[in-house]
Amino acid sequence: MDQPTPKKPSRIQQKNRKRILEAALDVFSQHGYRGATLDQIAEAAGLSKPNILYYFSGKEEIHVTLLNRLMETWLDPLDEMDPNGDPLQEMLGYVRRKLQMSREFPRESRLFANEILQGAPRMAPHLESGLKPLFDRKCALVREWMDQGRLAPVDPGHLIVSIWATTQHYADFDAQLGVLMPPGAPGAETFLETLYTRLLTPGR
Amino acid sequence: MDQPTPKKPSRIQQKNRKRILEAALDVFSQHGYRGATLDQIAEAAGLSKPNILYYFSGKEEIHVTLLNRLMETWLDPLDEMDPNGDPLQEMLGYVRRKLQMSREFPRESRLFANEILQGAPRMAPHLESGLKPLFDRKCALVREWMDQGRLAPVDPGHLIVSIWATTQHYADFDAQLGVLMPPGAPGAETFLETLYTRLLTPGR
DNA sequence: TCGTGACTTTACCATTTGGTAAAAAAGCGG
DNA sequence: CCGCTTTTTTACCAAATGGTAAAGTCACGA
Numbered sequence: 363m364d365q366p367t368p369k370k371p372s373r374i375q376q377k378n379r380k381r382i383l384e385a386a387l388d389v390f391s392q393h394g395y396r397g398a399t400l401d402q403i404a405e406a407a408g409l410s411k412p413n414i415l416y417y418f419s420g421k422e423e424i425h426v427t428l429l430n431r432l433m434e435t436w437l438d439p440l441d442e443m444d445p446n447g448d449p450l451q452e453m454l455g456y457v458r459r460k461l462q463m464s465r466e467f468p469r470e471s472r473l474f475a476n477e478i479l480q481g482a483p484r485m486a487p488h489l490e491s492g493l494k495p496l497f498d499r500k501c502a503l504v505r506e507w508m509d510q511g512r513l514a515p516v517d518p519g520h521l522i523v524s525i526w527a528t529t530q531h532y533a534d535f536d537a538q539l540g541v542l543m544p545p546g547a548p549g550a551e552t553f554l555e556t557l558y559t560r561l562l563t564p565g566r
Numbered sequence: 567m568d569q570p571t572p573k574k575p576s577r578i579q580q581k582n583r584k585r586i587l588e589a590a591l592d593v594f595s596q597h598g599y600r601g602a603t604l605d606q607i608a609e610a611a612g613l614s615k616p617n618i619l620y621y622f623s624g625k626e627e628i629h630v631t632l633l634n635r636l637m638e639t640w641l642d643p644l645d646e647m648d649p650n651g652d653p654l655q656e657m658l659g660y661v662r663r664k665l666q667m668s669r670e671f672p673r674e675s676r677l678f679a680n681e682i683l684q685g686a687p688r689m690a691p692h693l694e695s696g697l698k699p700l701f702d703r704k705c706a707l708v709r710e711w712m713d714q715g716r717l718a719p720v721d722p723g724h725l726i727v728s729i730w731a732t733t734q735h736y737a738d739f740d741a742q743l744g745v746l747m748p749p750g751a752p753g754a755e756t757f758l759e760t761l762y763t764r765l766l767t768p769g770r
Numbered sequence: 771t772c773g774t775g776a777c778t779t780t781a782c783c784a785t786t787t788g789g790t791a792a793a794a795a796a797g798c799g800g
Numbered sequence: 801c802c803g804c805t806t807t808t809t810t811a812c813c814a815a816a817t818g819g820t821a822a823a824g825t826c827a828c829g830a
Contacts, residue, residue, distance in 0.1 A: 374797085374807075393684065396601030400788060412790080413808055421788065472683055475738075479676055479683070480597065482741040489745040497746050514764070519747050520757035527735035528728050534679075535731075537686040541693040542701050543723055553724035560718070560764045576776075578827090604818060616820080617778055625818065 379417050381407045383431070386424045391469035394476045395425055395484075426484055429477065432470050433488050437496055439463055440522075449507040450562055457525055457554050464533035471533035497522065514564045521561075528554060583621050585611045587635070590628045595673035598680045599629055599688075630688055633681065636674050637692050641700055643667055644726075653711040654766055661729055661758050668737035675737035701726065718768045725765075732758060 371379070385406035389398040400421055404411040418424045439459035443452050464471050477485050497519075504518035532539065532550055589610035593602040604625055608615040622628045643663035647656050668675050681689050701723075708722035736743065736754055 372797095372806075378807090393600060394598045394680075397598060397684070399786080401786085410809065411788085412810085415789065416807070475679075475683055476598075478739050478742045479679055480601075480741075486741075486745070489742060493742075494745055516760055517753050517757050520753060523735065523743065523746070524732050524757070524761065527731045527739075531727065531731035535682050537684075537690075538682045538693060538697075539727065541690070541698055542727070549721050549724060553721050553728070556720055557728065557761075557765050561761050578777075582777090603816080605816085614779065615818085616780085619819065620777070 375417070378407075378409065378413075382409065382414055382417055382424065383428060387428055387469050387473065390425060390428065391472040391476070395480065422484070428473060429485050429488065432474060433492050435467075436463075436470070436474065437493065440496060440500055443500060443503065445503055449512040450559070453504075453513070453558060453562055454555055457529065457558055458551065460525060460529040461532065461551060461554060464529050468533040468536065471530055475530065475534045511564055513562045516561065525558070528557070579621070582611075582613065582617075586613065586618055586621055586628065587632060591632055591673050591677065594629060594632065595676040595680070599684065626688070632677060633689050633692065636678060637689075637696050639671075640667075640674070640678065641697065644700060644704055647704060647707065649707055653716040654763065657708075657717070657762060657766055658759055661733065661762055662755065664729060664733040665736065665755060665758060668733050672737040672740065675734055679734065679738045715768055717766045720765065729762070732761070 382403065385408075386398070386403045388406055389402045392398075393402075398421075400411050400414060403424070404414050407414065414424075418427070439456055442459065443456050447455075477483075482489060500522060501518040504513065504521060507513045508515045508518070586607065589612075590602070590607045592610055593606045596602075597606075602625075604615050604618060607628070608618050611618065618628075622631070643660055646663065647660050651659075681687075686693060704726060705722040708717065708725060711717045712719045712722070
């Protein structure tokens with residue numbers, strides 16, 4: 363009932379595709395799309411270049427596959443925000459999850475940042491169809507909370523964007539932060555919790 | 567008294583170097599270092615490739631020149647923070663100047679972001695020698711203000727980093743924001759002013 | 771106006787890069 | 801162990817790319 367045309371992928375195929383994607387994530391996140399080469403990916407994956415092209419039709423398909431996989435998990439923290447929870451705690455929980463995700467998947471974060479920096483040439487559709495609706499929904503939720511007086515009023519859109527900005531920064535600008543602060547940037551959680559608590563706590 | 571070894575650059579030399587750097591800023595900021603090609607830069611500058619290599623010894627020298635010029639102006643807003651001014655107003659003024667700079671020089675912002683994302687291979691020395699000392703100095707100033715009770719206490723380092731993150735985001739992630747919000751993201755100034763006012767206003 | 775040095779162009783190169791063809795080698799069900 | 805499919809390797813290729821050599825062309829002071 364579920365393999366009409368695409369045959370089931372063999373074990374070895376699954377394994378090698380995974381290895382390639384893993385290697386490609388390393389390379390793309392470090393050098394960007396154009397800066398990455400198939401040879402680099404091949405070496406990192408421990409496979410020959412033509413062998414990689416046996417599993418993927420080209421460089422772009424690898425990249426697109428990575429972006430697709432990324433979008434699946436990238437939006438989870440935002441999606442998990444619960445309309446029935448305590449507003450402030452929900453917001454802080456989101457900040458915490460997003461920061462943790464940046465820390466846990468810095469390569470994914472950089473892959474994303476690289477793509478956006480370059481004008482999102484291979485991801486514009488995803489933004490429109492995947493991110494936009496969720497973003498709008500959560501903006502509405504936040505606005506509702508504010509209207510009810512359960513969060514201090516600010517522009518919901520800018521609020522969410524600022525959360526992305528601050529949390530992603532720790533992954534994407536690691537090279538800069540490493541020069542300025544003790545590695546790992548301890549205290550980021552505390553700082554961001556303070557920041558958003560003071561911003562969002564209602565009633566002067 | 568000021569041309570010991572390097573002869574004075576002729577008018578035409580000045581003009582063409584400027585054109586090349588202008589074109590290179592376009593190209594590098596859009597495609598990153600490895601994604602940019604000399605041919606692209608040449609075309610954007612309206613010069614032939616070998617002609618460009620008459621003015622610069624190679625691709626890397628153009629890039630490094632841009633980064634050097636960038637650092638000169640990039641730190642100005644932070645430098646302008648006045649120890650004798652009103653703490654909160656100084657901080658808000660810094661946020662405003664930084665945001666304005668991101669808006670006015672988005673290419674420079676992206677050039678910088680690209681370089682950092684890639685691990686700052688051509689800029690690490692600048693960070694250490696140019697940015698670090700200024701950063702430390704301003705952290706000390708902010709901490710002083712907090713100790714005097716003139717700003718609400720938070721980690722000064724994370725505070726400054728968060729200002730970079732939020733303000734740069736508007737330039738660097740333009741492609742993403744364009745999908746989510748009305749173009750130009752009006753209201754960013756207002757939002758950031760609210761954010762940092764609530765964070766930093768002393769006394770509960 | 772003429773020579774000389776500053777600037778440009780034309781014609782190339784060697785390497786790298788994404789990608790292909792086809793032969794060789796594994797796997798694997800029977 | 802056989803035959804067929806899946807996987808991997810070897811040997812290439814055309815285009816792109818950073819860069820060079822050397823022959824012009826231009827500008828301008830004497």
